[in-house]
Amino acid sequence: MRELVPGGNLPLPDGALTVRVPGPFDVSALITDDGGRVGGDGDFVFFNQPSAPGARLRGDTLTLDPARLRPGATRVTIAVSPAAPGTPLGRLPVPALHVTDPAGRPLARFTPRRPDRETVLLLAEVYRRGPRWKLRALGQGYADGLAGLARDFGVDVLDEDPEPAGAPAPPALRSGAAAPPPDPDGGFLSLVNSARVRAGSPPVAPDARLAAAARAHAGAMAAAGRLGVEGADGVCVHQRVTAAGYAYLAVGEHLVSGPRTPAEFVAYCLRGDGTRRTVLDPAFTQAAVGSSRGGPAGDVYWTALWARPLTPGGLARTAGEVVDLTNHERARAGLRALSVDPALTSAAQAHSADMVARDFYAHTSPDGGRPWDRAAAAGSGLRSIGENIACGQRSPAEVVTGWMNSPGHRANILEPDFTRIGVGFAGGGRAGTYWTQVFGG
Numbered sequence: 001m002r003e004l005v006p007g008g009n010l011p012l013p014d015g016a017l018t019v020r021v022p023g024p025f026d027v028s029a030l031i032t033d034d035g036g037r038v039g040g041d042g043d044f045v046f047f048n049q050p051s052a053p054g055a056r057l058r059g060d061t062l063t064l065d066p067a068r069l070r071p072g073a074t075r076v077t078i079a080v081s082p083a084a085p086g087t088p089l090g091r092l093p094v095p096a097l098h099v100t101d102p103a104g105r106p107l108a109r110f111t112p113r114r115p116d117r118e119t120v121l122l123l124a125e126v127y128r129r130g131p132r133w134k135l136r137a138l139g140q141g142y143a144d145g146l147a148g149l150a151r152d153f154g155v156d157v158l159d160e161d162p163e164p165a166g167a168p169a170p171p172a173l174r175s176g177a178a179a180p181p182p183d184p185d186g187g188f189l190s191l192v193n194s195a196r197v198r199a200g201s202p203p204v205a206p207d208a209r210l211a212a213a214a215r216a217h218a219g220a221m222a223a224a225g226r227l228g229v230e231g232a233d234g235v236c237v238h239q240r241v242t243a244a245g246y247a248y249l250a251v252g253e254h255l256v257s258g259p260r261t262p263a264e265f266v267a268y269c270l271r272g273d274g275t276r277r278t279v280l281d282p283a284f285t286q287a288a289v290g291s292s293r294g295g296p297a298g299d300v301y302w303t304a305l306w307a308r309p310l311t312p313g314g315l316a317r318t319a320g321e322v323v324d325l326t327n328h329e330r331a332r333a334g335l336r337a338l339s340v341d342p343a344l345t346s347a348a349q350a351h352s353a354d355m356v357a358r359d360f361y362a363h364t365s366p367d368g369g370r371p372w373d374r375a376a377a378a379g380s381g382l383r384s385i386g387e388n389i390a391c392g393q394r395s396p397a398e399v400v401t402g403w404m405n406s407p408g409h410r411a412n413i414l415e416p417d418f419t420r421i422g423v424g425f426a427g428g429g430r431a432g433t434y435w436t437q438v439f440g441g
Contacts, residue, residue, distance in 0.1 A: 003109055003111075006112065006138065007137065010134060013101050014067070016063055017063070017126070018062070019061070019062040020061040020100075025080040026081050027079075028080075029044075030044055030077045030150070031055065031075075036207045039070060039073070064076060077153070078122075078124045079146075079149060088116070088117050110139070112137075119146075120146055120149050122245075125138060140243050189287065191263060192287060196279070199280045207246065207288055211290065215303075218301050219292040220232060221292070223294055224295075225296055227257055237253055238427070238431070242356070248307040248428075251394075252284060257295070265291075279306075281306065284307060287304065288304070288305050318396060322437070323340055330413065330414060333414050338418060339419065339421070341382075342422075347377070349422075351371075352424035355389070356428040356429040363387055383441075384440060385440050392433060393433060415439065421437060422437070
C-alpha cells in the first residue's frame with residue numbers, strides 16, 4: 001500500500017475500485033470532463049443521489065469503475081463533508097482516504113493536513129491520462145459547503161429552508177439538465193472578458209479547481225491578515241493550484257486586499273500596467289477568483305488565478321520554443337544547432353517534475369541523483385552531460401534570456417562539444433514554474 005502526499009499520483013489497475021473514508025463524514029463524488037464541469041445533475045453522487053454510471057455510494061464507501069463512467073467523463077473528484085451539518089471539519093478527526101483494488105487489496109491511503117474552518121474537503125481525484133486512469137491526492141479545503149461545491153462544478157442546486165433552523169440544508173437537485181448559475185463569481189468573469197474582448201484577447205472560461213485553489217488562498221491570507229504568495233500554513237498559491245488537481249502550462253495570479261466587490265477588484269487590476277497585462281494576456285484560457293474577509297481591519301482578501309492547462313501538445317510546443325531560442329543563441333556565436341534527444345528530454349522533464357513534487361530546487365536530487373545519473377537512467381549513452389535549471393520564469397523567452405545572462409548557464413548553452421539537448425517544464429511548487437535543460441555530447 002502506498003501513502004500519498006498532496007499532489008501525489010498513483011497509476012490505477014483496471015476494474016472497480018473502492019474508496020472509503022471512515023468516520024463522521026459524508027462522502028460525495030463529482031464526475032466531470034477535463035474542464036471540471038459536470039455533464040448533468042446525475043454526475044453528482046452523494047447521499048441524496050447515491051449512484052451514477054460507474055459510481056455507487058453506500059455509506060462511507062464509494063465503488064468506482066472508471067471504464068463504466070458516462071461517455072466524455074475523464075475525472076472523478078472525491079470530497080468529504082461533516083455528517084452533522086454546520087460542523088467545521090476542524091472539529092472532527094482528520095479524514096483518511098483508503099483505496100483498495102478490484103481484488104480488495106489495499107492500494108493507497110491519503111491523510112491530508114488537518115482542516116480548519118472548511119466545511120468540505122476535496123480529498124482526491126481519479127483522472128484519465130491517455131488510456132490509463134490515475135489517482136491524485138488533493139487535500140484542498142473548501143469553505144462554501146456541499147451545495148457551493150456542487151454549484152462550482154456546474155450542478156444546478158435548489159436551496160431549501162434549513163431544518164433545524166440555523167443548520168445548512170443538504171443540497172437538492174433541480175429537475176432537468178444542469179446549468180451553471182448566472183455569475184457564480186459575482187460577475188468577475190463577465191467583467192474580465194469584457195475587458196479582454198476590447199483588447200482583442202480571447203475570453204477566459206471558469207474552472208472549478210482554480211476556483212477552489214483561489215478561495216483557499218484568499219482564506220489563508222485573510223486568516224493571517226497579510227498578503228503573500230505563501231500562506232501562514234506554509235503552502236504557496238501555486239501548490240494550492242496543483243493540489244486541487246490543475247496541471248498548468250502557464251499561470252498568473254493577483255493577490256490583493258481592500259476592494260469590496262468583484263467590480264472594484266477588476267477595476268484595480270486594470271489600473272496598473274503589470275496587473276493589466278495579466279488580465280489581458282492572451283496566453284491564459286481559464287480563470288477564477290476567491291475572496292475572504294479577515295485581518296485586524298476586516299479587509300477583503302482576493303486571489304485571482306489565470307492559467308492555461310497543461311496538454312501534451314502544449315508542453316511539446318513550449319519545449320520546442322526553448323530549443324529554438326537556445327539554437328538561436330548558438331547560431332549567433334557561430335556554433336552548430338543542438339538536436340533534440342529523446343533520452344535527454346525524458347531526463348529533463350523528470351527532473352522538473354521531481355523538483356515540483358519533492359519541493360526542492362537543485363541539480364542534486366534529495367536522493368543524491370546528479371544530472372549524468374538521470375541521463376543514464378533515461379537511457380542516454382552520451383559521455384558528456386551538462387544541465388541548466390531555472391524556476392519562476394513564465395515563458396521560454398524569459399527563461400532563455402535568464403540563462404544567457406548567467407555566466408555558468410551561458411557556458412552550457414554555448415559549449416561547442418554539446419550536440420544534443422532535452423528540455424523539461426513543470427508547473428507548481430513554491431516558484432510556480434520549473435525549467436530544465438540537459439545537454440549532451
